[in-house]
Amino acid sequence: MSWVAHPTVFAEPRGPAPFSDIDSMMTEAVAKGNIPGGVVVIGHNGKIVYRKAFGSRSLEPLREPMTIDTIFDLASLTKCIATTTSAMKLLEAGRIRLNDPVAAYLPEFAQNGKQDVTVRDLMTHYSGLPPDLDLQSPWQGREAAFQMAMQTKLQDPPGSRFVYSDINFETLGFIVEKVSGMQLNEFAEANIFAPLGMAETRFLPPKEWRPRIAPTEYDEHGDMLRGIVHDPTARRMGGVAGHAGLFSTGDDLAKFAEELLSGHRVLSLSAVVKMSTPQQPPNAASLRGLGWDIDSPFASNRGELLPVGSFGHTGFTGTSLWIDPVTDTYVILLTNAVHPHVGKSVVSLRARLATAVVESLQLTVGEEEKLALARITGYNESQMAARRLSVRDGDVKTGIDVLEAHNFRELQPDPSRPVRIGLVTNQTAIDSRGLRTPDVLSRVPGLQLTAIFSPEHGIAGKLDTTDISQSQDAATGVPIYSVYGESDAKRRPSDGAMASVDTIVYDIQDIGVRFYTYESTLGYFLEAAAKAGKQILVLDRPNPINGAFVQGPVADAGRESFVDYWQTPVRHGMTIGELAKMFNAERSIGARLAVVPMEGWMRGDWFDSTGKLWIDPSPNMRSLNEAVLYPGIGMIEATNISVGRGTDTPFEVVGAPWIDAVKLASYLNARKIAGVRFVPVSFTPNASAFANEKCGGVNLISTDRDAVDAPELGLEIAAALLRLYPDNYKIAPLDTLMLNRTSMNSLAAGEDPRRVAEDWRDSIQKFQELRAKYLLY
Structure with missing residues (x-):
């Protein structure tokens, strides 16, 4: 099962003992004292392909062997398996909304400046809350924890910084309880564990389970914790909390992982995709889903080879779960590394285990799926893939360069009957040799440059006035028609000018922003070409602020104008050629459009990675x-x-x-x-x-x-x-x-700008799905 274009995955275990590396690293971890023991369960293509126990379940007070049915304190895996899934159930039912303020459900939470923290902020750890409740004072009980969470002060503005915080999920647990009318453990049992047959997963495990529970460490009274939650905050809360307290086995977690990959008895596919794809603030460095980790500093258990489209989480006691929908694989590692004393780390073991799984199963992902995953990770992916674009020294061939290399075949030159060309252009249209596009086209046998059309700021890009009159190009002698002025009519080519050409060629450097008027000029020429029955050829150029990021509000429908040709976000992440394809199709223009794509451009390229000369595209766009x-x-x-x-x-x-x-x-x-x-x-x-x-x-x-x-x-x-x-x-x-009237009204009403921006997320996602049909690179 895949959520990314149904990839072809090849899983052929390597050699006669495909998982021998896993056996060795687990045995070594036990021998070195890094863990007392552990359970590893690996699933692939709907089946468990590896399931084994290692070492000891207990070292103190008595040594006991680890068994495959050992029950572990999951620690922070609770956040994903119980609390996040419960919240997503309520979200699917329409009972909570991600962008709602937490205070909409827990009014007490608004105190101390937290009124703008949203449910999404909690679930992505971008709330601005500190890591945990104060454990220095001798508080006890759920009500005390609730009051402390409600009174907590922000340490950062909401949405500004990733800080992993247990308070986020303690609060989310309180929301689940308030909205559902049930205790978190009861809601999770009825809506998650029972439907999935997870009979050995629960908060507050019964005493009869204790012989099979892996102990953790000695508590403050010197008693070994066994069947009692290790996390001190959850323990003070009575063992049921949104951030910790859940116990489970490897087999039960395998059922849960398989549910997320292909089951959908508990959550719909759309809900699973929603919570396992990036939901953090736009361009934030740490990629977080809803509850789940994708690529943050805590994502070591992804290993070196699992793609960033995968997701998972860890637990402080030594537990981890990583799920990869691209290769239909999951990796479960359960240890009680804190036994008998805290101090050992399983970070390296988690990473090496995940890498060994990929190597053992020989998992590979096709090129098409890598491109689809780029929608999650960003483009020109660098080391951490945290939406960071690697800087490169490229050598991009723009549309005019490619046209020249093709000997102008896209224009079908005919010396016996020259093709009359109308060129929409300005000072930015030069080729790799520094020659102007008007000069290049005017010298081609079989082409006749009969008209030049200049956009806002004129043919040289230096005018800041609407009063731009017709002139003549000094080098070619071709008339220059201005398509900019105060009225809509002056911003469009005249019927007479269109009658003087056979083909329109558009070659202007855009800036990648919706209200930059060169884009509307393109749209107007698509309309004019369709009306006149003329071909239009767009010579593509780089989006100088790259094609990876899409940001800002989508323009309201019905408000199209010269600063808004179509309903795109402010920063659309498209080239002028891609926009032409989208405008022509989505506005049902029907022009005979062709685009000459660039060669060598990558979506993550800022302009400095293209090897092209910067020419001010307008008088005030100087760098x-x-x-x-x-x-x-x-x-x-x-x-x-x-x-x-x-x-x-x-x-x-x-x-x-x-x-x-x-x-x-x-x-x-x-x-x-x-x-x-x-x-x-x-x-x-x-x-x-x-x-x-x-x-x-x-x-x-x-x-x-x-x-x-x-x-x-x-x-x-x-x-x-x-x-x-x-x-x-x-x-x-x-x-x-x-x-965007909704954003305008919210901002004018004093709403936090980060909250306003969060409301753009769904419309941006819909636009990205739309634009995918028109991307050339």
Whole structure:
């Protein structure tokens, strides 16, 4: 079973003893005293292919041999198996929502600034809560734990940083109980364990099970813990908690793993996929599902070879479970490594075990599945695959380079009857030799360049006016028609100009942002070509801010305009050629479209990885740094602030005469916004908003461009200005370019920008599924 394009998986055990490496490493771990003993269960293609016990179940007070039916304290595996699955049952029933504030279910939780923490934040460990409840004071009981969790103060803003926290799942357990009306252990038994036949899985195991339970360590009174939860917080809570307390066997966990891979008696496939694919804040470094780990610092039990599309979790006592839907494989390791004393680590053993399983079963994944997995891991995958793009020195051939290499066959030159070409272009259209596309096409026998169409900013890309008149290209003598102006009609080619050409060629460098008007110009020419019955050929160019990340709100339907040709997120992660294919199909334009793809471009390439010369695509887009910030800073430009137009660093500064620079920078830095820092500055723009007025504000420093979610950054700045300067800042015009009324209303109402951004997740996912049909790379 696979959730990723049904891969072809080859599983041929290596040699006569395919699992001998596993036998050896487990025997060695016991001999070295790293673990008293353990149970390993491996499943593949719906069957258990390995099941064995090693070493001792108990060393003190008496030595007992490990048996395959030993019951283990699962520790934090409780979070996934009991609490997460219970929460997902309630989510499927519509009784909880991931983006709801926790306080919607537990009103007491809102105190001490936690009103914006969501259920999703709890389940991904991005809540901002500290790691655990205070164990220094002598509290006891579930009610005391509940009150402490409700009163806990945040140590980080919600969504800003991954901190593994037991309080997250203690609180999630309380939500399950509040919504279901049942104790967590009762709900899990009725809705998970009983339906799956997990008869030896439960909180508070009965006394008759104790001879088969693996002991952990001595408690504070000197008594060996056996059948009593090891975790001290769960123990004070009476043994039932959302973060720890569950006991189980290898065989029962195999039933659970198989359920997630192919059963769907407890959860639907969509729910399983939801909780086992990345749900952390966009571009966060640690990949977390809902409850499950995908690729965080705690994901060592994935090993070196299991793909990042797999998921799992560990437990402090020495337990782990890793599940790989791509190869239909699971690996269960149960030990009581804390017995008889805490101090030994099984981190290395977990990793080596997972790697040995892949090697023993000779698991491989096809190229198609690797591409599909890239939707989870990001592209140009680097060491930790934590949505980090590796930097490379590429040599990209753009569409015009490829067209030249093909001897222009896509245009079908005919010297006896030259093909009349209308070229939509500007200063960015050069080939690898530095030749302009107009010059290249004008010299091809069998082609006749009869018209050039210039977009916003004119043929040279230097004008900031709507008054751009027709002119003539000095080098070729070809007339240049402006397709930019105040009216919609002036932004489209005239019927007369279209009649003078046989084929439209589009070659302009885009910036990768929805409201950058070159994209609408493309759409208008698709419409014009369809209307006139002309072919249109798009010469593709890189998305300078890469094609891996998709960010920001999707534009509302019915609000299409020259700054919103189609319902895409602000940062769509597509090239201009891919957009052309999508526009033509999704808007049912029906143009005779062809795209000349690039060669050598990878989706994770920032512009500096392409080997191409940076040419300012517009007067105020002067560097890649500005392009990184533009999806957010440009989005808020319509409000009453300066974004640095009229300075040397447009889109790298934000300010206004009424802003206290130090106060704003301090507030924004305290928000711990990923990938960016803020330096208080004063500046005086010589054009545009607040021209010749001294402005206080911030200089934005990108510290990690892979981590920057620029549209959310824009919201953060707008929310900060609204909070600090409610009488000065006019937020309503923000929706001019954001074009998402739900987000606008939430932000204007004072909702935390991270909460607003979380609500983009589902629409972004739907868009990514749509855009997948049109991706060329």
